[in-house]
Amino acid sequence: MADLNRSYVFIDCFLKESNHLIVVAEAVPSSEATLYQNSVVTQNVYEKFEPAVFRALRTDTDAHHHKAVTQEGQVVEQNVTPIKVKGNVIGALIMEKDITRQIKNEEKLYVLSRATETISELFKYPSSEQIFVPDMIEEALFYLDTSFVVQYYNLKGEKIVQDLTDKQCDLNISILDIFPDFDYILNDDRVIVIENRAIRNKHFQIKCVKLFTDQQLTGYLMMLKDITDAKEKEKALISKTVAIREVHHRVKNNLQTVASLLRLQMRMDVPEESKHYFQESLNRILCIASVYEVILSESDSDHVNIATLIEKIGNALVYSETAEQEVNISYDIDKQLYLPSHLAISVALIGNEVITNSLQHAFKQSAQGNIVVTLCYEQRAALYTLKVQDNGIGHGHYPSSFGLNIVSTIAENDLDGNFNITQNDTGTLAQLVFQYKGE
Template sequence: MSATMSIESICHDHTNLSEEEINKIIEVSQTIQMTADLSKANIFIDCLMKDGKQAVVVAEASPTTAKPIYENPVIGMKAYESFEPAVLYCLKSGKAMTSNRAITQERKQVEQSVVPIRADEGHVIGALVMEKDISDKLKERAELKALSRTAESLSDLLMDVSDTHPVIPDLIEEAFFFVEETGNLLYSNSSAINLVHGLTGKGCRSGENLVELLPFLEEIIQHPDDLFVTEKEIFNKNFKVKKILLPQNEKYNGMFIVLRDLTDLRDKEKELIMKSVAIQEIHHRVKNNLQTVASLLRLQMRRGIPEESKVYFLESLNRILSIASVYEVILSNSSIDEVDIYELTVKIGNMLVYVEPQAEARVNIAFEGDKLTIESKRAVSVALIINELIQNCMNHAFKGKSSGNIRVTFRQDGDWIKIKVKDDGIGYVASTKPSLGLEIVNMMVEHDLDGEFDLRKVEQGTEADITFPLEGRI
C-alpha cells in the first residue's frame, strides 16, 4: 500500500476529515522527508481522532542524516495527551508549541515542536510534529547534577573539619590538596606535606602557590575538564594525579588535587613482566632441549639398533615428546604456567595414533569433554599418564583386529577432574607383573596428582579412569 493510500485510509477510518482536508494532509506529507533530513529529526503528521480525545499518526519520515528515534514504524498509532500534551494542545487550540518534552510510543524522552496544519479556510486539520531524542542529554544532565551535589557535600565534609580534629583528610594515604583556581593552597593533609617536602625539601603552607612548589601541576590545574585524571613521572617517581573542580558557589571556589604514588606498583609490574619473559624463555629452552633429545633418539634408531630394543627406544621417545608437548601448549597460549589438558591430550593422542602408528590395526582416536587447565608441574604428569594409556591401547588392545577406536573424555565433577581412556579392543587381562607403563601411571596418579587410578575390562574393550583434585598440593 502506498504512503498516499495509507494516509487516506487512516484518515477515513479514524478522523472526521473531509476529502479536501485529507488531500491537504497528503500534500504536506510529500515534503516531510526533506524536512527530516535537513533538521536531523523525526517528522510526523498527527490528526485528531473522531472522539476528539486522542490523535493518530497518519504520516512519518525518519532522517537519513542521523540516527532515527524509532525502531519500528508508528503510522496508525495513537498519540495520547498524557504523553504528548503539545500535540493535542496544538490540534485543539491552533497554537504552535516549541521545545516541549514528550514521551514517545517507545517510551523515549524527546524534545517536541508542533505547528498546526490548516485547511484553506483556516481551521486546524492536523499537526506537523518534529521530535529529537534527548534521552542522552537528560542522562548527562542528571549525572552532572549528581556530581555537583556530591562535590559540594564532599567539600563541606572536608573543609568544615576543624584543625584540632581532622577526621577525613589525614586518614587518606594519598597527598590531598585543596587549591584556588589560581593555584594558591588552601589546605593540605599530612601526606601532601610529606610529599612536597620529599620532592622539594620545602615546607607546604596555606597561602603558598602550589604550582611554584610543584610546577608539573600547572597543566593539571589549568586543564578545562571538571574531572581530570592522568599519570606523571616526576623525579623518577610515578604519580597518579586527579583534579576535581568544585561547582561555583558562594562558599567554595576551587579544586581538589590528589596525588597517589604508584612507583612501587609500577616497579613490581616491571618485575612481573621481566619474570614472565624469563619463565617463557625457560619453557622455550626446555621444549627445545627435549626435542633435541628426541631427535638424537630418532637418529640412533635410524642408524640401527637391535630389533628387541626398538620398542623401548620408541616408548622413551614418546615419553619425551609428551613432556615437550606440555611446553608447546604453554608457549602457544598467553598464560605463563597454565596448561589446557584437553589441548595437551589432543596433541599427544594424535601424535601416537596418526604420526607414529604402531598397531597393526587402523586406529581412530576421539576426544570430548570440558577444557580444563592445570599448572605445568601437574600437566607433565598428566601428559605422561595419557601417553602411557594411549600407548598401551596401541600396543595391546587391537591384536588380531583390523581396526579399533580409542575415546578420551574429560569432565570436572565439583573439585575433581576425571579423565577416561576407553578402547573397543580385546579387553584388558590382568597379569602378575604389571608393565612399566602401568607402573608409571599408578605412581604418577597416586604420588604426583593425589588421585586414583582404575583399569578394568568392560563389555567391549578396556577402560582406564583417572580421578584427581582440581587444585594441587601447595
C-alpha cells in the same frame, strides 16, 4: 517528512465530547531507532503527558522543543503545529524525537556539578575545632584555583612535597612551582584525568578533577597516591615470571638432551628386543618435555592448555608408532581448559600411556583403527574426565606392565583420582577422573 526530519510524525485530533486527543495518523522514520514498539494510531493522548500539544491546539500557536512522555514511558522532544481548515483548528501535526540519552547525560552533568560544588565548599570552610575531612584521606590532596595556585593541602600532601622536593608546601604558590611536570595534566581538556607517573624514584597515581559552579570552572582538585609498593611488587612478579620461563626453557632443553642421548643409544648397540623399552622411555621423556613446550609457546603463566598438550602428544605417538598401520586419532577437548604444569604433567603421562597402549595392543589383528580422545570438565563438581576410546580387539585391560603401574600411581597419588579400563561394544575405553578446584 519523517525521514527528512528524522522524527516520528503524528496527527492528533480531539475526541468528540471528550477532553482527550486521539492519534489518527503516523509516519515512522526509516533511519532512527524504534521509539514505539507498536502503532499508536487510535490510541488516546492525555494532557498530563503531552501538555504542549493541548496548549498549541487551544491557543492556535506553534510549540517548539517541548518535553513530553510517550504512551510507553519514553521522554521525547515535541514540535507542534496546529492544523486548520477554514480558520478552524481541527488537529495538530506533531514531530517527536527520542531524547532519553540526552536527559540521562544532563542528569549526570547535574550530579557532577553538584558534587564539585560540594567539594569546593568543603575546602573553603575547614573547621579548626575538628579533624578536617581531607586530612583523613590517605592520598595527598591539593585544592587549586583556576590559576593553579594552591588554596589548600592536607597533611599527606605536605609530607609528600617535603619528601620529594625538600621544600615547604605553602599556600598561594603555584603547584607548577612544586611539580613543573604537572602542566600537561592541568591543561588536559578532560574533566577527570588519571595518570601514573614516576617522581624521584617513586611511582604515583595522579588524579585531577576540574571543579565547576554553575557550569563555570572554579578550580582543581589534585590527588597523589603513592603506588611505589604496588609497582615494585609488579616488577618482582615480572622478574619471577621471567625466571620461571627460563627454568621451563632449561628443563625442556635438558629433557630433549636426554631424549637425544636415548635415540643415539638406540642406534648404537641396543638389542632389537630391548628397543621397545627404550622407545617407551623416550616417549615418556618427550611427553613431559611437551608440557614445557606448550607453556613456553602460549603464555607467561604456569598453566597449560590441555587440548593443545594432549593433541601434541597423541599426534606424535601416532606418527612414531604406526609405521605399518593406518591409525586415525581424533579429539573432542574443550579448548579453554587449563591446568597448572604439575597437574598437566600427570595428565600428559597418563594420556601418553593409554594412547600408547591402544597403538601397541588394540590393532594387532587389523591394519586400520581409530582412537578418540575426549576431555570434559563438569564445573559444579570441578571434575575432569579424560577418555581414550579405541575400536580395536578389546582386551579390556593392559598386559601387566610398568606403564600400568605408572598410570595407577599417578592417578591415585598425584591427581587423587581414579583410573579404569573397560571393554565395550566399540573396543577398549580407558578413563581417568580427577578433581581440581583451582589454586
